[in-house]
Amino acid sequence: xxxxxxxxxxxxxxxxxxxxxxxxxxxxxxxxxxxxxxxxxxxxxxxxxxxxxxxxxxxxxxxxxxxxxxxxxxxxxxxxxxxxxxxxxxxxxxxxxxxxxxxxxxxxxxxxxxxxxxxxxxxxxxxxxxxxxxxxxxxxxxxxxxxxxxxxxxxxxxxxxxxxxxxxxxxxxxxxxxxxxxxxxxxxxxxxxxxxxxxxxxxxxxxxxxxxxxxxxxxxxxxxxxxxxxxxxxxxxxxxxxxxxxxxxxxxxxxxxxxxxxxxxxxxxxxxxxxxxxxxxxxxxxxxxxxxxxxxxxxxxxxxxxxxxxxxxxxxxxxxxxxxx
Amino acid sequence: xxxxxxxxxxxxxxxxxxxxxxxxxxxxxxxxxxxxxxxxxxxxxxxxxxxxxxxxxxxxxxxxxxxxxxxxxxxxxxxxxxxxxxxxxxxxxxxxxxxxxxxxxxxxxxxxxxxxxxxxxxxxxxxxxxxxxxxxxxxxxxxxxxxxxxxxxxxxxxxxxxxxxxxxxxxxxxxxxxxxxxxxxxxxxxxxxxxxxxxxxxxxxxxxxxxxxxxxxxxxxxxxxxxxxxxxxxxxxxxxxxxxxxxxxxxxxxxxxxxxxxxxxxxxxxxxxxxxxxxxxxxxxxxxxxxxxxxxxxxxxxxxxxxxxxxxxxxxxxxxxxxxxxxxxxxxxxxx
Numbered sequence: 276x277x278x279x280x281x282x283x284x285x286x287x288x289x290x291x292x293x294x295x296x297x298x299x300x301x302x303x304x305x306x307x308x309x310x311x312x313x314x315x316x317x318x319x320x321x322x323x324x325x326x327x328x329x330x331x332x333x334x335x336x337x338x339x340x341x342x343x344x345x346x347x348x349x350x351x352x353x354x355x356x357x358x359x360x361x362x363x364x365x366x367x368x369x370x371x372x373x374x375x376x377x378x379x380x381x382x383x384x385x386x387x388x389x390x391x392x393x394x395x396x397x398x399x400x401x402x403x404x405x406x407x408x409x410x411x412x413x414x415x416x417x418x419x420x421x422x423x424x425x426x427x428x429x430x431x432x433x434x435x436x437x438x439x440x441x442x443x444x445x446x447x448x449x450x451x452x453x454x455x456x457x458x459x460x461x462x463x464x465x466x467x468x469x470x471x472x473x474x475x476x477x478x479x480x481x482x483x484x485x486x487x488x489x490x491x492x493x494x495x496x497x498x499x500x501x502x503x504x505x506x507x508x509x510x511x512x513x514x515x516x517x518x519x520x521x522x523x524x525x526x527x528x529x530x531x532x533x534x535x536x537x538x539x540x541x542x543x544x545x546x547x548x549x550x551x552x553x554x555x556x557x558x559x560x561x562x563x564x565x566x567x568x569x570x571x572x573x574x575x576x577x578x579x580x581x582x583x584x585x586x587x588x589x590x591x592x593x594x595x596x597x598x599x600x
Numbered sequence: 601x602x603x604x605x606x607x608x609x610x611x612x613x614x615x616x617x618x619x620x621x622x623x624x625x626x627x628x629x630x631x632x633x634x635x636x637x638x639x640x641x642x643x644x645x646x647x648x649x650x651x652x653x654x655x656x657x658x659x660x661x662x663x664x665x666x667x668x669x670x671x672x673x674x675x676x677x678x679x680x681x682x683x684x685x686x687x688x689x690x691x692x693x694x695x696x697x698x699x700x701x702x703x704x705x706x707x708x709x710x711x712x713x714x715x716x717x718x719x720x721x722x723x724x725x726x727x728x729x730x731x732x733x734x735x736x737x738x739x740x741x742x743x744x745x746x747x748x749x750x751x752x753x754x755x756x757x758x759x760x761x762x763x764x765x766x767x768x769x770x771x772x773x774x775x776x777x778x779x780x781x782x783x784x785x786x787x788x789x790x791x792x793x794x795x796x797x798x799x800x801x802x803x804x805x806x807x808x809x810x811x812x813x814x815x816x817x818x819x820x821x822x823x824x825x826x827x828x829x830x831x832x833x834x835x836x837x838x839x840x841x842x843x844x845x846x847x848x849x850x851x852x853x854x855x856x857x858x859x860x861x862x863x864x865x866x867x868x869x870x871x872x873x874x875x876x877x878x879x880x881x882x883x884x885x886x887x888x889x890x891x892x893x894x895x896x897x898x899x900x901x902x903x904x905x906x907x908x909x910x911x912x913x914x915x916x917x918x919x920x921x922x923x924x925x926x927x928x929x930x931x932x933x934x935x936x
Contacts, residue, residue: 407863411914421907
């Protein structure tokens with residue numbers, strides 16, 4: 276081994292090191308905030324920005340899991356009811372006395388991991404297209420929760436630990452933001468510094484090639500789904516802590532934003548390409564967009580239209596495939 | 601003999617869906633309370649079949665809409681939104697005299713075509729992935745539906761004559777909706793499949809690059825597929841209006857139909873990787889899927905447990921229909 280081979284690759288010129296989607300996404304955040312500040316100067320106040328980060332943390336954590344799955348070239352459409360399962364199971368555990376309170380968060384996350392494992396096993400080993408199996412698992416999870424709760428919002432409330440993590444602040448920073456930061460740091464470490472992370476990118480680019488180079492692709496894909504399920508359930512646990520209790524279909528509002536956050540952040544929906552910083556930018560961008568639309572008191576239909584149109588417009592800016600030639 | 605084998609392997613999905621549907625529907629008919637209590641009268645069986653046909657045709661039309669796009673190796677997650685949008689629009693404009701009703705129906709279908717064209721433009725010329733593009737465009741379509749009908753409602757002059765004609769029975773026996781569906785297959789699907797554009801849709805779904813290199817009109821074919829998908833989703837929306845006589849912008853309804861359309865397509869043997877399957881298979885897939893839901897009703901499963909059972913049946917059905925593990929010929933193909 277000479278120094279030549281073990282040294283880091285030579286630094287690229289600045290123009291090639293800048294990640295266009297990430298820069299564009301952050302640029303759009305600034306533009307949105309400036310547009311918002313024309314409406315009300317509050318949009319540039321630190322309190323407002325911190326509040327947005329707190330609200331965005333839930334989406335950011337859920338999008339982290341979605342990003343892993345998208346990076347291996349799959350998609351997880353079971354996120355809505357995985358979020359709800361995490362929230363409901365954690366709240367349900369809370370009502371079983373002090374031991375349940377302690378284990379409420381791990382239990383909720385574990386239920387999400389189980390859902391993810393089912394998805395992952397079916398996709399990686401049975402080779403069922405992820406779009407189908409995750410949709411079907413989503414409706415099974417919904418069926419389970421409807422049967423469990425009787426179709427109403429469960430009466431159990433969130434445990435103190437959940438409320439502490441989601442709704443309170445330490446040293447002036449909301450705990451949810453700190454949690455997101457920790458999850459994000461772990462995700463960056465996992466993706467850029469571990470064999471597992473590099474395998475994820477390899478599989479996303481060409482699974483057959485990854486398999487032939489000795490990567491246990493099936494296990495890697497299954498773990499990606501398990502992590503996605505766990506993170507979605509964790510997001511649900513935090514959401515339950517934020518609002519005090521779980522609710523039916525509380526996760527429905529997170530599927531499109533999670534996918535949009537990942538894709539707007541420059542991750543290719545076909546897999547193999549994308550950085551976590553982009554997903555952070557995407558999550559913040561979508562949170563601020565939703566916030567501005569609701570502050571401006573635009574009716575629900577207008578919000579839907581503007582929301583969909585902006586996502587398409589932004590993707591047209593930098594999310595396009597290569598032409599066929 | 602060899603001809604037959606090829607035909608059989610091509611139609612396997614359709615035939616399987618047909619078989620499942622016939623078996624389930626037979627069980628349904630022989631256990632339906634209205635039939636069990638009154639014996640097998642033409643009237644009684646006719647009514648049960650009519651209700652089942654009307655519900656089935658609704659899903660069958662949405663499943664056909666999905667098929668066109670899935671054949672090009674894409675996916676349309678906005679069919680449910682277009683369906684709901686057409687429903688809301690129809691509850692306003694399909695009213696009054698025969699002339700205005702005709703204009704209204706054409707208007708609804710054109711709106712569907714326009715929605716499909718928007719999807720096509722984003723996917724083909726914008727070069728975005730269909731799954732992302734249609735999720736976002738679906739939000740826009742649903743927003744428009746919500747704008748039209750913030751609250752469920754109907755128009756007093758709704759064309760109830762046309763509605764009851766299309767949802768009733770021909771000669772007191774055959775459900776008109778089934779006749780309509782058969783006519784659509786004969787007049788739209790089969791000519792389309794045999795046309796150059798139709799073949800190009802299949803070719804583009806099998807391998808877009810190869811189709812492009814062979815000089816097939818890939819772009820036009822994909823455009824036609826998305827537009828037809830929009831038209832079929834809008835037709836389904838029209839039918840929904842004919843059943844309910846009202847329009848409702850229900851997000852849950854739209855999502856359910858999108859999900860069920862994918863399930864029906866997979867059950868009907870259409871490959872999600874594109875280029876394989878037919879709309880006829882999707883129709884039987886849709887009817888079979890509806891029969892599953894009806895069976896739960898006939899056997900009086902507790903309503904609380906119905907979503908779970910429906911989910912599990914859906915899970916099993918689509919898993920068997922689409923698991924590639926049992927179809928690969930060598931290990932490397934598994935990872936392709």
